[in-house]
Amino acid sequence: MAERRVSLSLVREAWNRWVRPDYQPEPAWRWTWNPPLQRLADAQLLWPTEYQWPPAAKWLFHLKHALSRLIPVETAPIDQSDCEGVARVVLCPRGRNSQPRAIMIFDYSDYADRINHSALKSSVVYFKFQYHPDHADDPRIVPGGYYPNSPWLYRHLVPLRALRDRQQWRFDVHGRFGLRYRADLRRRAIDLLTHQNRFRYEGGAKLIRHYEFLEELAVSKVAIDLPGNGDLCFRLIDQLALGVTVVRPRSPVRLPEPLVNGVHVVECAEDGSDLVETCARLLEDEPTRQRIGQAAREYHDRFLHRDQLARYVLHHVLERL
Incomplete structure (x- = not known):
């Protein structure tokens, strides 16, 4: 039943955006690399x-x-x-x-x-x-x-972005992590986020289906990315693609084009000790949060799609x- 509800909501959102007279299609691609x-x-x-x-x-x-x-x-x-x-x-x-x-x-x-x-x-x-x-x-x-670790992101990227663009937020901060890798860091982060009263937090250690995870991201103001077995995780690609403002620990690992702190993402301490404070600061500064989210989406389209x-x-x- 949950699978049907999520799928129908995505289809409905895509249809509503399509028939509205002010609907704007995805911007034309600008190829970053042009091999001969x-x-x-x-x-x-x-x-x-x-x-x-x-x-x-x-x-x-x-x-x-x-x-x-x-x-x-x-x-x-x-x-x-x-x-x-x-x-x-x-x-x-x-x-x-x-x-x-x-x-x-x-x-x-x-x-x-x-x-x-x-x-x-x-x-x-x-x-x-x-x-x-x-x-x-x-x-x-x-x-x-x-x-990404499944085809769901690209199958539903347009309606998920449309859902996010409506800005009908259900959650302030989103952070859902399995505990198979870096359990110490992830448990600490979940504990900090769960036992604070400064904003609405959705997540925890319970894993859900990927398309449900994507829909949660689409209605969250801020999302948290934490390292797993490696510094880069699949959730970061999902978050950037949807244009979520991402908070993540500093990392030396590089993508083809470096992620810039304060431009594409917001970095916190490696141990996550300032996670709550960093999220709260972003929630109070809507212009900065919106700017970083838009830059994240553009970064994905230029360098990670x-x-x-x-x-x-x-x-x-x-x-x-």
Whole structure:
């Protein structure tokens, strides 16, 4: 019943926005990276039929989908035996038995300090999702961006944004976290947020379906992002995409374009000790909160949308060929 209620509300919101005379469609895309795609006119990507870690398929799906809109992508039994924490993808001419032109590695490991050197050896470019500045010594290793963990975000992005733009807030601060990773930090944050009386908090340690989580975000003024097994988490991508004002601890991990404190997100102490105070300050300053939320949405569209990241990937590959 809950699934039907959420789905119907999203459909209803999309329909209402569509028939209203003041409805404005999504702004035209401005491509951040413009690789010379004509150089790939006779090329294709060979994508692995299986990953060394099968759950990686959930978010590498987004990259594969976006790349397939720019270049033919064919699944093939590519050797992944030495690919712990990474996936090997091959760029080659079209046709059977084609010789590789370039090998690229997508490192989805949560550990920012680890590089799969065996996979790196044969690669032209190595996209590290949890990229630490210490990797800058090797020019082949570049920030890999980050992706949602399900297709729900992109399927419902337009109606979710429309719902948020109505500003009919149900919650002041949203923060929902599982306790499998960084349980100490997350429990402390939940405890601080639960036992304060300065604003309405929604969240806790109970996990819900992804589309329900997205709908909660859409009606929250502020959202909290905390690290999990890695510094970057899926919820950050969801929050930025919807244009929520995000409060998160400082982190050295980098995306293709750095997130700027006070512009795209608001940083708090690494231990979350000032979490309540930071959220309360944002709730009292609506112009700043609205500005940061809008900048977060624009940041996602320019640097994190899967269609932008597909061009980013091809930009780096072609630059090194």
